Structures are given as structure tokens and as C-alpha cells.
Amino acid sequence: MNARSVSARGLGHRFGDNPMLFEDLSFTLEPGRITGLCGPSGCGKSTLLSILAGWVDATEGSVETTGVERTGWVFQNPYGVPGRTALDHVTLPLLAGGRRRDEAEERAREVLGDFRLEAVADRPFRQLSGGEAQRLMLARAVCSAPDLLLVDEPTAQLDLRTAETVNATLGAIARERTIVVIATHDPHTRDACTHVIDLQDRVRTAD
Numbered sequence: 001m002n003a004r005s006v007s008a009r010g011l012g013h014r015f016g017d018n019p020m021l022f023e024d025l026s027f028t029l030e031p032g033r034i035t036g037l038c039g040p041s042g043c044g045k046s047t048l049l050s051i052l053a054g055w056v057d058a059t060e061g062s063v064e065t066t067g068v069e070r071t072g073w074v075f076q077n078p079y080g081v082p083g084r085t086a087l088d089h090v091t092l093p094l095l096a097g098g099r100r101r102d103e104a105e106e107r108a109r110e111v112l113g114d115f116r117l118e119a120v121a122d123r124p125f126r127q128l129s130g131g132e133a134q135r136l137m138l139a140r141a142v143c144s145a146p147d148l149l150l151v152d153e154p155t156a157q158l159d160l161r162t163a164e165t166v167n168a169t170l171g172a173i174a175r176e177r178t179i180v181v182i183a184t185h186d187p188h189t190r191d192a193c194t195h196v197i198d199l200q201d202r203v204r205t206a207d
């Protein structure tokens with residue numbers, strides 16, 4: 001039996017008096033799966049991620065988590081400390097978690113390599129391209145070995161080949177131990193998911 005899971009029952013959400021974004025969503029997330037939240041812009045993908053993270057209370061339904069102690073979140077827009085290197089961004093959380101500096105840097109360089117960032121490891125954040133910065137955010141989140149990893153549009157700024165690397169890395173992470181959920185409207189990323197929750201049919205337009 002799998003000890004780690006996220007279970008949603010009858011989820012629905014609306015902001016204020018706006019129409020329901022989605023309703024009656026029920027699903028279970030487990031390690032080994034990479035689940036895509038798909039659908040057009042504005043359908044509620046990021047909102048559903050926030051509900052799964054526990055930041056937003058759904059208007060309807062409930063989310064039950066089992067065995068999830070660490071949640072990693074990668075925002076749609078990368079953010080970082082302009083003068084700090086890419087390596088610093090990944091190393092610092094490991095140092096904060098109690099790793100020795102040499103161990104932390106070794107692990108950080110390994111994960112940066114997984115996301116094809118070894119060549120920019122020693123560059124300051126302000127010099128990274130949008131796609132590099134986005135991958136750095138993924139590397140930082142993955143380094144802390146989260147039980148649940150929520151990622152908003154990981155491939156939006158990437159060329160196809162780099163996007164494939166990112167999707168393969170996220171797939172490997174999911175197989176290892178982590179419940180991975182990705183909000184995306186990229187058809188290639190959708191294809192890389194083992195499960196898809198399509199919010200498109202749940203969108204209501206105000207007539």
C-alpha cells in the first residue's frame with residue numbers, strides 16, 4: 001500500500017460572485033504518477049495547485065493528504081536574488097537543512113546537471129535567461145526532496161529539447177518518491193504526464 005497520497009473529493013471553486021471555475025473534481029494523487037492539470041488560460045490550473053498546496057480553501061469539496069510533510073512549489077514566474085549564483089540558490093536550502101557545505105554543493109551541482117544548468121552554475125541569477133531561471137527554480141525545489149511537488153507551467157519558456165529534458169527529469173523524480181503535479185497548456189508536457197486532469201470541460205462562461 002502506498003503511504004503517501006493526496007485525495008480530492010468533489011472539489012469546486014469560484015472567486016467571489018464569479019462563475020465556478022471548475023466543479024465536482026475527484027481524484028487521487030500518488031508517487032510514481034506525474035499528473036497534468038490541463039486546459040486553456042484562465043480555466044483554474046494555478047488555482048487548483050494553490051488548493052492542493054493548502055493556500056486556498058476550495059469553495060466546495062475537500063482535500064485530504066496522507067504522508068505529505070514537505071511540499072515544493074515552483075511558480076510560473078521565476079524569482080531569485082539577483083546577485084547570488086545559480087549554485088547558491090540550490091545550495092542555501094540544503095545548508096539550511098543541515099547539510100555540510102561540501103555535501104550541499106555536490107548535491108546542488110548534481111541536480112543543476114539534471115536540469116542542464118551545469119554551465120551556468122556560477123553565474124549570478126540576474127544573468128540567467130528566463131528558461132534557465134525557471135529550471136533553476138525546479139532544481140531548487142527538487143533538491144529538498146519534497147513529498148509533493150507542485151509546478152506551474154514548467155516548460156512555458158523552453159525550447160522543445162530542453163522541455164523534454166525537464167519533463168524526463170520530473171518523470172524520474174515522480175518514479176523515485178514524489179507526487180508530482182504540473183499545471184500546463186503545453187501539449188508535449190501533457191503527453192509526458194502519466195495522468196491528466198482536464199479542466200477544459202469544467203469551465204463555465206458567463207453568458
Ligand SMILES: Nc1ncnc2c1ncn2[C@@H]1O[C@H](COP(=O)(O)OP(=O)(O)OP(=O)(O)O)[C@@H](O)[C@H]1O
Binds near residue numbers: 021041046047
Ligand atoms: N485571487 C483571485 N481573485 C479573483 N479572481 C482570481 C484570483 N485568482 C485568480 N483569479 C481568476 O481566476 C481565473 C483562473 O485563474 P488561474 O490563474 O487559476 O488560471 P490558469 O488556468 O492557471 O491560467 P494561466 O494558464 O493563464 O496561468 C482567472 O480568470 C483569474 O483571473
